[in-house]
Amino acid sequence: MKASRSAGSLVGVIALLAAAVRVLRIGMPIGRYVVEGHSMEPAYRAGDRVLVNRLAYIRWPPRVGDVVVLYDPERRSRRLLKRIAPPTDGDDGALRRWIVLGDNAADSRDSRQFGSVARRDIIGKAWRKY
Amino acid sequence: MSGLTLDSVVSRALRMVDGLSAPDVALAHCDIPCGIYDPHYAQIAALSVLRMNQLSDALELAPDLKNKPDQAKYHNSMVRYILVKEEHAEIVKREVRIIWGDYFKPEHAEKYADLHATVWNIMKLASKNKVEMNMQAAQDLLVAVQKFAEMFWDSKGTKTARVPSGQAIGGELVVPQ
Numbered sequence: 001m002k003a004s005r006s007a008g009s010l011v012g013v014i015a016l017l018a019a020a021v022r023v024l025r026i027g028m029p030i031g032r033y034v035v036e037g038h039s040m041e042p043a044y045r046a047g048d049r050v051l052v053n054r055l056a057y058i059r060w061p062p063r064v065g066d067v068v069v070l071y072d073p074e075r076r077s078r079r080l081l082k083r084i085a086p087p088t089d090g091d092d093g094a095l096r097r098w099i100v101l102g103d104n105a106a107d108s109r110d111s112r113q114f115g116s117v118a119r120r121d122i123i124g125k126a127w128r129k130y
Numbered sequence: 131m132s133g134l135t136l137d138s139v140v141s142r143a144l145r146m147v148d149g150l151s152a153p154d155v156a157l158a159h160c161d162i163p164c165g166i167y168d169p170h171y172a173q174i175a176a177l178s179v180l181r182m183n184q185l186s187d188a189l190e191l192a193p194d195l196k197n198k199p200d201q202a203k204y205h206n207s208m209v210r211y212i213l214v215k216e217e218h219a220e221i222v223k224r225e226v227r228i229i230w231g232d233y234f235k236p237e238h239a240e241k242y243a244d245l246h247a248t249v250w251n252i253m254k255l256a257s258k259n260k261v262e263m264n265m266q267a268a269q270d271l272l273v274a275v276q277k278f279a280e281m282f283w284d285s286k287g288t289k290t291a292r293v294p295s296g297q298a299i300g301g302e303l304v305v306p307q
Contacts, residue, residue, distance in 0.1 A: 011146040018147070046158070050156065078155075
């Protein structure tokens with residue numbers, strides 16, 4: 001079938017790229033993530049696959065409403081999926097800290113618990129689901 | 131072919147890549163239950179350790195070494211007490227470790243200068259309670275866990291009281307008011 005062949009060659013290309021990236025020890029510009037948990041429902045459900053653009057915030061800072069993957073400030077080996085929320089105390093981002101919240105506030109551990117996050121905690125912007 | 135968009139081909143390809151090398155996990159959840167921590171369970175587990183010491187103390191040796199049913203009964207009871215003691219000492223460690231690691235923040239550690247030492251002491255005492263049948267060690271464990279519970283509630287600005295456990299073993303529990 002034509003589709004599976006083109007998918008097959010795409011897999012080949014992506015796998016080769018991934019291998020090259022691993023060998024060269026450079027960061028992949030695009031990361032693949034699978035969502036776990038319910039704090040971003042209904043936008044992102046458990047099991048959803050999402051591509052994350054790690055280069056999104058090189059030139060411009062995160063914007064309110066962006067969904068981002070970030071390091072859990074309380075345990076850096078874990079990564080979280082949250083949405084950038086408006087600054088709370090009227091600051092305009094000059095502090096370069098961001099508030100991240102889960103869409104599903106009743107079931108989310110986010111800036112309400114661990115406070116604002118720094119730019120370096122943010123890995124990238126959720127780009128598209130696949 | 132209808133329904134075959136570039137999107138679906140890309141998605142399929144990416145999922146095949148996922149099959150070769152699993153994607154990273156992005157957590158969209160919290161500790162369960164969400165943000166709710168309570169040292170109650172640790173105290174109950176410490177009480178259970180104490181109770182197992184008490185029960186094993188009270189357990190009479192089977193008088194006749196040749197009487198198999200009697201011996202079996204004795205060993206069965208003793209092994210159960212030891213097993214439960216072991217389990218509950220581990221529960222104390224687990225519960226305290228979660229609150230210590232996940233709930234307490236650096237500013238708490240500044241405010242409660244002996245927080246880390248208290249937790250360390252609990253780890254040591256819980257292990258001692260696994261290694262030994264030792265009523266005093268069990269008492270010490272309960273006291274240390276009570277102290278930890280008071281620190282926890284104080285950090286949340288909640289007053290506590292010590293109330294009788296109401297259990298056969300006696301003892302007190304630190305509860306929020």
